[in-house]
Amino acid sequence: MITRLLPKVLVVDDDPGIRLFFREALKPITAHVAEAADAPSALEAIESGDFDVIVCDVWMPGATGLELLAMAHQTRWDVGFILVTGEYQIETVIAALRMQASDFLLKPVTLEDLTRSVTGAFERLVSLRQARDYQGSLEVSIQQRTHELKVALSELESNYHMTLEALVAALDAREHETFSHSLRVRAYTRYLARRAGYPPALLPTLEHAALLHDIGKIAVLDSILLKPAKLTAEEWVEMRKHPRTGCEILKRVPFLRPACAIVLHHHERFDGSGYPDALVGAQIPLGARLFAVADTLDAMTTDRIYRKAPGMDAAREEIRCWSGKQFDPHFVDLFFGISPATWTQVSSEAGCTTSLAK
Secondary structure (H helix, E strand, O other): OOOOOOOEEEEEOOOHHHHHHHHHHHHHHOOEEEEEOOHHHHHHHHHHOOOOEEEEEOOOOOOOHHHHHHHHHHOOOOOEEEEEEOOOOHHHHHHHHHOOOOEEEEOOOOHHHHHHHHHHHHHHHHHHHHHHHHHHHHHHHHHHHHHHHHHHHHHHHHHHHHHHHHHHHHHHOOOOOHHHHHHHHHHHHHHHHHHHOOOHHHHHHHHHHHHOOOHHHHHOOHHHHOOOOOOOHHHHHHHOOHHHHHHHHHHOOHHHHHHHHHHHOOOOOOOOOOOOOOOOHHHOOHHHHHHHHHHHHHHHOOOEOOEOOOOHHHHHHHHHHOEOOOEOHHHHHHHHOOOHHHHHHHHHHOOOOOOOOO
16 A cells, blocks of 8 residues: 655745634645644744645745745755745745745635645655655766776786787797887877878777787798798788788687788788788778888897897888878878987887987
8 A cells, every 4th residue: 555645834824814724725636734823933844843844924024935035045945935925926926936936825715725835845845855856866877887897898908918918928939029110100090090190990990900910920830931041932912911910810709800901911002012911002991001101210220139239310211201102191201200319218108229320
């Protein structure tokens, strides 16, 4: 059985007869009816009691009903407020409505009008309270869900990071210095991309590709991968399989799948003489064209097992000479707008110690 919720009402009027009429009239539809003869008494009752609806005369000695309503409005009393008057003035009605009065009754008040007004005011009050409670619980729920989402995203990001490190470390275990090379190339690529106005939303994919561009070398034989001399033609055939192998490896990891195209085509050349698909110009993914400059910069400023690093000056000359052939001229121009000292700083901030010697 559902128990009907009934309001607690405070009647405020300087006329004892009216207070008696209101009290008797409201008994059947209320949980409790209290009385106050003036605004000060009403304030005391409100502060010490727990009322849902106030039925108040407009004109009383001392403070008026409008002044009491103003206090209720300013201090946000959680009540319905009904004003009663025997003198109808449009200004009074407008003022009452602006202060969010629940209703405005004219004397003589009928039993029907009083019942309807108090019931309606209480129903609206209950709805507001329920909406407020729901909003409060919803905000708590949202805060909790937001916290849970942040924790989940943090764990996911951590897992992503560990996956990346594990993949690069797997290759580094075979070809030493791969980890440092990958970190530097990622840093160079990221810096060049930002200077080029590369779409920020695509930067994570580009960084993943730069970090894992050589992951396909895991499948290359040690006799080829670690050979301390130039490769034969047959060995180059095998070595040139690593971009496609790397792409196949990344396809198996959902969050790395978008980086596949850049990894697959990171050895293409702007003039179409690259591999594996001999793409030309804009056919080559934008990220791969940008990456090519960063990769060459690191390749020529760090030692390899079969040669010493040619150095920064040689790298700059190489990139200049191969503009329009191996490299996209736009990114070559962008590269030469950046000082060698800046590239050294970028390398240092990536946690690598190479000096980019001349």
